[in-house]
Amino acid sequence: MxxxxxxxxxxxxxxxxxxxxxxxxxxxxxxxxxxxxxxxxxxxxxxxxxxxxxxxxxxxxxxxxxxxxxxxxxxxxxxxxxxxxxxxxxxxxxxxxxxxxxxxxxxxxxxxxxxxxxxxxxxxxxxxxxxxxxxxxxxxxxAGLTAWRALVVEGQIKAGDTVLVQGSGGVSVFALQLAKAMGATVIATSSSDAKLERLRALGADHLINYKSQPNWGRAARDWTGGQGVDHVVEVGGPGTLAQSIEAVRIGGRIALIGILTGMAGEVPTLALMARQARLQGLIVxxxxxxxxxxxxxxxxxxxxxxxxxxxxxxxxxxxxxxxxxxxxxxxxxxx
CATH class of the missing domain: 3.90.180.10 (Medium-chain alcohol dehydrogenases, catalytic domain)
Incomplete structure (x- = not known):
């Protein structure tokens, strides 16, 4: 064979x-x-x-x-x-x-x-x-099981939650679909306006182009009225983690599941402590x-x-x- x-x-x-x-x-x-x-x-x-x-x-x-x-x-x-x-x-x-x-x-x-x-x-x-x-x-x-575990198994997502997904790769698209099926609101980021429109067609409620809005974490938090999002599906890793911490609400959850921007980097520990958020690494x-x-x-x-x-x-x-x-x-x- x-x-x-x-x-x-x-x-x-x-x-x-x-x-x-x-x-x-x-x-x-x-x-x-x-x-x-x-x-x-x-x-x-x-x-x-x-x-x-x-x-x-x-x-x-x-x-x-x-x-x-x-x-x-x-x-x-x-x-x-x-x-x-x-x-x-x-x-x-x-x-x-x-x-x-x-x-x-x-x-x-x-x-x-x-x-x-x-x-x-x-x-x-x-x-x-x-x-x-x-x-x-x-x-x-x-990809599918990673999104499921991040949001459902570990995140215990519920209707009315707000979820931030990064980009339009396999995990992020699955996370968007699962979040909408569970009755959540979804904020999606991408560097492409055309991809953002496709994410909108899948149900994304708010779109952020991270090229034109490099402080996209603050933009996401502002869109929630300053409260922050309940869940972040973090696929970027060290290059995006600081913005994810900026976006998450006090006591929220960040599922660290990707290394698209590298395998090591700084963690803004004070900001994470101030958010009192849970940062959890997970694999499938x-x-x-x-x-x-x-x-x-x-x-x-x-x-x-x-x-x-x-x-x-x-x-x-x-x-x-x-x-x-x-x-x-x-x-x-x-x-």
């Missing part, structure tokens, strides 16, 4: 299409999945560029969606023909977070889903939402979180926003499109 491997030293020109050994039949407790789609995340991009080190010959991509082709002895949760989607942390099934690295994350510490088929423990996948295409399902593993979620998220998608009818889809052999081109920052929503890969 065909797949993609990342050769050392990493780089987009080091993504190579290769013939891989077929994984064979599933053993006890396992399933064989014919993969049909994946989607790009910043984590995958960082691995491909070598910013996050991975072993030579690693098969990239953390997200995988497809169809169960065979089930091993003892598997009762899935049947042949079921549409399924992978879990970002295969060993984190339930309960509080116990994983602080990517050693068990597909596409990073272990081989990922840039290939035609896999055999894994059945618990490494969940069912896909009803009626979803494989490309749509593949957007849930990382558990298998139980994913199952609950998918139940919510079935109930609400939310569908992912897909920017574009590339064939697997053009994975490097898909990453270049991601790196250009022109996309809106998720970039997918057809396998």
């Amino acid at each position: 065909q797949g993609i491997v990342l050769r050392a030293p990493a780089g987009l020109d080091r993504l190579e299409t290769v013939d891989l050994a077929d994984p064979g039949a599933p053993g006890a407790g396992q399933i064989r999945v014919k993969l049909h789609a994946s989607s790009l995340n910043y984590h995958d991009y960082a691995v491909a560029l070598g910013w996050i080190a991975a072993a030579d010959g690693r098969i990239p991509m953390s997200d995988g969606a497809g169809v169960v082709e065979a089930v091993g002895d003892g598997v009762t949760e899935f049947a042949v023909g079921d549409s399924v989607v992978s879990c970002f942390f295969p060993t984190w099934q339930d309960g509080p977070a116990r994983i602080g690295d990517f050693s068990a994350t597909p596409g990073d510490g272990i081989d990922g889903y840039a290939r035609e088929a896999v055999v894994t423990p059945a618990t490494w996948f969940t069912r896909s939402p009803k009626g979803y295409s494989h490309a749509e399902a593949a957007t849930l593993t990382t 979620g558990s298998r139980t979180h994913q199952q609950e998220f998918i139940s919510a998608l079935d109930a609400t009818g939310i569908r992912p926003v897909i920017d574009s889809t590339y064939p697997l052999k053009d994975l490097a081109a898909a990453f270049r499109h991601q790196g250009a920052g022109a996309h809106f929503g998720k970039i997918c890969v057809a396998i």
